Amino acid sequence: MIAEEFINNQVPPLKHSDTVDLALRWLDEFKVSYLPVTKDRKYLGMFAEELFIDQEGEPETIVGNYPLLFADVTVGRQQHLLDVIKISSDHHLSTLPVIDEEGSYLGLINLNVPEAILSKVTASQEVGGILELSMHDKDYSMSHISRLIEAEDVKILSSFVEKEAQDPQRIRLTLKLNKPDLSRVIATLERFEYVITAKYHQTELRGNEQERLGLLLKYLSL
Secondary structure, rough: OOOHHHOOOOOEEEOOOEEEEHHHHHHHHHOOOEEEEOOOEEEEEOHHHHHHHOOOOOOOEEEHOOEEEEEOOOOOOEEEHHHHHHHHHHOOOOOEEEOOOEEEEEEEEEEEOOOOHHHHOOOOOOOOEEEEEEEEHHOOOOOHHHHHOOOOOOOOEEEEEEOOOOOOEEEEEEEEEEOOOOHHHHHHHHOOOOOEEEEEOOOOOHHHHHHOOOOOHHHHHH
């Protein structure tokens, strides 16, 4: 569950040369409070209606003339959903720009639309942990994985399977499990040579990671 998987391509970025009139119309049309502004595909910051009001500007002026907001708030394409939720909470932003390794703008994540996340992780109101496994598609057997997990007295609350973006022959399996401590499950799966790419559970989480998981589960339960 990484940032680029949640990009909303229906919300376009503004060019720095676009007019405020266009920006205001798009803010209303797409029902967002902020719109990203780009120049030569590079992210410059966010435009909001408050900038136009505070500066007493004219609709014909260009958005690049305004002191754009949140110029330093971005999400990397490979950042995990937990990081996205944490950044959103820290800056009180429901829309976050996603950039690539060169700083080029890729798209916008709109956290006002929770369905995209709920389709990935369900049963979020239940106490438990999350595991992500990576495997070749020919090695995928949910019945075998379930038996291994249930042998440790743990149940699968929800699961989601998707193709790996970099290798279509591999899949990624996300599991929400009903126990907060998954140490025994992890040990069992690794003993059977399953590759665990991410794990969010009680014994692994410390400090900031615990806060991030709490924010995610709280958000998903809304």
